[in-house]
Amino acid sequence: xxxxxxxxxxxxxxxxxxxxxxxxxxxxxxxxxxxxxxxxxxxxxxxxxxxxxxxxxxxxxxxxxxxxxxxxxxxxxxxxxxxxxxxxxxxxxxxxxxxxxxxxxxxxxxxxxxxxxxxxxxxxxxxxxxxxxxxx
Amino acid sequence: xxxxxxxxxxxxxxxxxxxxxxxxxxxxxxxxxxxxxxxxxxxxxxxxxxxxxxxxxxxxxxxxxxxxxxxxxxxxxxxxxxxxxxxxxxxxxxxxxxxxxx
Amino acid sequence: xxxxxxxxxxxxxxxxxxxxxxxxxxxxxxxxxxxxxxxxxxxxxxxxxxxxxxxxxxxxxxxxxxxxxxxxxxxxxxxxxxxxxxxxxxxxxxxxxxxxxxxxxxxxxxxxxxxxxxxxxxxxxxxxxx
Numbered sequence: 001x002x003x004x005x006x007x008x009x010x011x012x013x014x015x016x017x018x019x020x021x022x023x024x025x026x027x028x029x030x031x032x033x034x035x036x037x038x039x040x041x042x043x044x045x046x047x048x049x050x051x052x053x054x055x056x057x058x059x060x061x062x063x064x065x066x067x068x069x070x071x072x073x074x075x076x077x078x079x080x081x082x083x084x085x086x087x088x089x090x091x092x093x094x095x096x097x098x099x100x101x102x103x104x105x106x107x108x109x110x111x112x113x114x115x116x117x118x119x120x121x122x123x124x125x126x127x128x129x130x131x132x133x134x135x136x
Numbered sequence: 137x138x139x140x141x142x143x144x145x146x147x148x149x150x151x152x153x154x155x156x157x158x159x160x161x162x163x164x165x166x167x168x169x170x171x172x173x174x175x176x177x178x179x180x181x182x183x184x185x186x187x188x189x190x191x192x193x194x195x196x197x198x199x200x201x202x203x204x205x206x207x208x209x210x211x212x213x214x215x216x217x218x219x220x221x222x223x224x225x226x227x228x229x230x231x232x233x234x235x236x237x238x
Numbered sequence: 239x240x241x242x243x244x245x246x247x248x249x250x251x252x253x254x255x256x257x258x259x260x261x262x263x264x265x266x267x268x269x270x271x272x273x274x275x276x277x278x279x280x281x282x283x284x285x286x287x288x289x290x291x292x293x294x295x296x297x298x299x300x301x302x303x304x305x306x307x308x309x310x311x312x313x314x315x316x317x318x319x320x321x322x323x324x325x326x327x328x329x330x331x332x333x334x335x336x337x338x339x340x341x342x343x344x345x346x347x348x349x350x351x352x353x354x355x356x357x358x359x360x361x362x363x364x365x366x367x368x
Contacts, residue, residue, distance in 0.1 A: 045155050123159060124160065127139065128137065128139055132233070133234070133236075
């Protein structure tokens with residue numbers, strides 16, 4: 001839809017459900033996927049809580065949008081950077097997060113993990129490499 | 137290829153300023169505005185942490201937001217540059233991208 | 239330089255829309271172009287014409303409407319965020335069978351694609367939120 005290809009980074013630093021930011025951030029990512037830009041999504045600080053498995057919003061009466069993260073690969077959003085230090089601080093490991101994969105069309109549609117765990121310094125490098133950063 | 141980071145939260149309320157300063161690169165600029173200006177004052181429990189983490193970046197505070205909160209320029213920590221909205225606009229233009237730490 | 243602005247908090251509760259307004263005014267005065275102001279999350283509430291702030295306080299919606307008229311600003315309210323929060327223009331009110339609309343002059347309702355397009359087309363994108 002556009003001749004210009006920019007590097008877009010969506011930065012998620014807030015936990016889901018307590019506020020709407022995580023949910024409406026995801027809506028932006030999904031819409032943005034239609035624009036054929038170079039998209040990355042960052043999860044740091046409380047943003048890592050968005051990706052935890054086992055979210056059940058039934059009793060709380062909220063909409064559970066966590067399954068949508070597993071569909072991001074279908075929208076060609078395949079780079080989900082998760083900060084190691086943020087996981088550590090919150091007592092989480094990669095095993096606590098959803099298994100999010102995408103099919104690599106350049107590699108015979110092999111299923112590959114979308115989550116890329118990076119150090120804080122590497123996350124800073126990811127941020128410094130962008131054209132547009134949208135924060136939620 | 138530098139980044140302007142903006143922080144609008146008091147560092148006594150949450151970790152946003154500290155997180156921001158943990159993700160800056162040498163030569164970046166950090167602007168404290170709105171309630172973020174409380175992070176720019178000296179003699180607080182966090183002054184040393186801000187000065188230490190912010191050693192290799194340029195630190196700025198927005199004058200109108202300091203004035204609104206009754207913070208005299210004399211209470212700014214060393215190494216923090218006072219700017220107005222014109223300076224804010226210049227910082228956005230001079231840096232390659234803006235990251236707003238919300 | 240071409241700037242795109244995101245406002246992601248509502249008026250009065252947060253300073254975000256005031257900061258964005260001051261920034262936009264300063265940028266215009268310096269000869270920069272404001273390609274679009276995109277209102278998202280509770281930021282959509284800036285665009286209701288039905289707010290009645292006290293006389294001795296700033297009139298946030300009217301400030302934006304006046305600035306938009308003066309500088310031909312494109313003030314876009316996100317439709318998905320707006321529908322959640324009860325912000326409707328005349329067309330959308332009719333389409334949804336609602337008995338009223340409340341969008342202020344100078345604002346228009348459109349999709350999230352306008353946010354991405356703004357990011358693509360602008361030299362700088364700045365978000366004012368919480």
